[in-house]
Amino acid sequence: MGYPLRTGQATLWLACFFATQAAFAATPENLHSHPVWLTLGHYHQDTLGSGYTSQADDPAFFLSEHGKTSPRDELAATLEAIQQPGGGNDHARCRFPARDAWLREQLDLPDAQVDCPDYDEWFEELNTEKVTLVFAASYLNSPSSMFGHTFLRLDPPQNDSEADLLLANTISYAADAAEHDSELLFAYRGIFGGYPGITAIRPYYEMIRLYNDIEHRDLWEYTLNLSQPEVDTMLAHTWEIQDKNFDYYFFDENCAYRLLALIDAARPGTNLLNEVSTHAIPSDTVRWVRDAGLVERVHYRPSAATAVSHRLDTLPRDQRTIAAAIASGYVQVDGPELQQLTDQERAWVLDATYDYVRYQSEAKGWPREFAAPLSHQLLVxxxxxxxxxxxxxxxxxEIRDDQGHDTFRVSLGSGQLAHEEFTQLTSAPRLPRRTGPTRRLPLRRPTPVSEAGRAPLP
Amino acid sequence: MKKLIAGAILLGASSMAFAQPGCGVGAMIWEGQSGIAPHVLAATTNGTFGNQTFGMTTGTLGCQTNQSVQSMAMYMDSNIDKVARDMSRGNGENLDTLAVLLGVDQVDRDSFRKVLQDNFATIFPNADTTSGEAVDAIVSLLEQNESLSKYVAA
Structure with a gap:
């Protein structure tokens, strides 16, 4: 099948092409080996021989029956399909908007409007201006999280009061730990457990709840400097792959890998996937993204555990004692120990105590009949x-995960505090400025208030 | 060491999977996704968001009533501990998110925060208050407020 090109179009295309992609001397005959086409098709050179094979494992991802192993056939089939008249969700232009846009640009095809109801609605609802790579730090006590986890956050325009990053959507690709339990079960443990993977679009606050609150992992947010057209291209390509099968590989084609492919698609020439040799560990991928000059700014979102630790650390010693006594049931929320404090001091003691009780309830299963009434009194x-x-x-x-030297060190260094240790409330082992002896709050509800006097802090 | 796992089934266009607070399909994928850990404060809905959850005076089925209130209800169901915390303090990102979901203008944000903090004990009368009851209380508080009532009008 030949390319439906006229001479004039080819000339225009060549001029346009050489202005932007000098490294690849493309002709219509070899457009199928253009790096962008290979990226969009997830084609990789075969280990043996000179052929290419796509990492997509889903017939629906290809328009040619030989698409899996033939970039050339796939391009020809795509070119033909996108030039068919009409529109609608099943039209090739609607199924493959990123391919469509790129081919039209390369070949100077007329870019008539096409009606894609589902894609347009999806695109509009995502309402994305910036893309942020979010890294969930590892912690030591969970093998499945040893190497962290990454996902992309789709940030809405920040110039209006409707903007809210908690409500922003995220794209993640993760092993599916329980596909039969619920198709929507959030799957993260499967990375080491041998599960299928899913790509899911979920609101950021759910991710915060999962990683910050339940798993007690700090989140690092790396906002990328992608331009609006690059962001749009990333979304278009996300649409192309989001309901397609991609075999999940244990170490290389994992949660981080698929995101790198999306970034590569957004900014041709980035070639982050070239960094992947034998493994794609999330903390390494963050470093690659940074080294590629893609990061615009970095923001740190501490886990609930880190935040509680910090709050308790910030309190003066005597007030920390009061917080411990309240959490243990020695001191009443309206007791004289609290009444003697200024409003400002009392506010911080109450805040810290509530956060601590909440942490203990989620992490250590403090009984609800104790924690709930106490929490309620604290808030009232x-x-x-x-x-x-x-x-x-x-x-x-002081040290971010992308600033470590190698994978193993990062996984240890970013481990923050060891889980069990913190549940004894050893104060802030992860905060580098800690001085003085460790403190601990008693975990069990102690003896009655009248007998106690004050909390038995070591 | 290849292909340990096959078959990455992605959430597709067919499900239009937005887990956003809101109506319609977005609400559906909430079922079964929470409940990983218990909420501390309020008794919630055991992790699922269902029509039976809320005894809201504004009505609970679909989106024929105030969609903003529905969105707020969904958000609170999932984040009740943090919303309550921010509410008691009179500020915080979860309180801001409620304001965004209700469409509260910047000019009204201060009084929005103040009304919720001042009436914390009304919104959460006890430790067993459900998120649905809290939403009901918030709606009726805002309805009684001259500048804020427009945000919860059906």
Missing amino acids: SRSGIKEARDMPPVPEP
Whole structure:
């Protein structure tokens, strides 16, 4: 099958092409080996021989029956399909918007409007201006998280009051731990467990809840400097792959890998996938993204555990003692120990105590019949204090995960505090500025208030 | 060491899987996704968001009532601990998110935060308050407020 090119179009295309992609001397005859086409098709050179094979394992991803192993046939089939009249969700232009846009640009094809109801609605709802690579740090006690996890956050335009990053969507690719339990079960443990993978679009607050609150992992947000057209291209390609099979490989084609492919598609020439040799460990991929000059800014979002630790650390010693006593049931929320404090001091004690009780409930399963009434009293009491200053935010750790030297060190260094250790409330082993002896809060509900006097802090 | 796992089934166009607060298909994929850990404070809906969950005066089925309130209800069902915490403090990103979901203009944000903090004990009368009851209380508080009532009008 030949390319439906006229001479004039080919000339225009060549001029356009050489202006942007000098490295690849393309002709219509070899357009199928253009790096962008290979990226969009997820083609990789075969280990043996000179052929190419796509990593997509789904017939629906190809328009040619030989598409899996023939970039040339796939390109020809795509060219023909996108030039068919009409539109609608099943039209090739709607199924493969990134391929469509690129081919039209390369070959100077007329870019008539096409009606793609599902894709247009999806695209509009994602409403994305910036893309942020989010890295969930590892912690030591969970083998499945040893190497961290990465996902992409799709940030809405920040120039209006409707913007809210908690409501932003995220794209993640992860092993599916329980595909039969629920097709929507969030799957992250499967990375080491031998499960199928899924790509899911989910709101950021769900990810925060999962990683920050439940798994107690810090999140690092690396906002990429992709332009709006690059962001749009990434979304278009996400649409192309999001309901397609991709075999999940244990170490290389894993959660981080598929995201790198999306970034490569967004900015041709980035070639992040070339960095992948034998494995794609999330903390390494963050470093590759940074080294490729893709990061615009970095933001740190501490886990619930880190935040609690910081809050308790910030309190003066005597107030920390009070917090411990309240959490243990020695001291009443409206007791004299609290009443003697200023409103400002009392606000911080109540805040820290609530966060600590919440942490213990989620992490250590404090019984609800103890934790819930106490939590409620703390909040009611706190709501009576107006105009209290916020506690200073958790300082960023001095070493970020992308600043480590190798994978193994990073996984240890970023382990923050060991889980069990923290549940004894050894204060802030992960914060580098810690001084003095460790402190711990008693975990069990102690003896009655009248006998106790004060909490038995070591 | 190849192909340990095959078959990455991606959530597809067919499901239009947006887990956003809101109506319609977005709400559906919420079922079964929470409940990984118990909420501390309020009794929630055991991790699922269903029509039977909310005894809202505004009505609960579909989107024929105030979609903003529905969105807020969904958000609170999943984040009740953090919303309650921010509410008691009178500020915080979860409180801001409620304001965004209700479409509260910047000019009204201060009074929005103040009303919720001042009436915390009304919104959460006890430790067993469900997120649905809290939403009901918020709606009726806002309805009584001259500048804020427009955000919860059906």
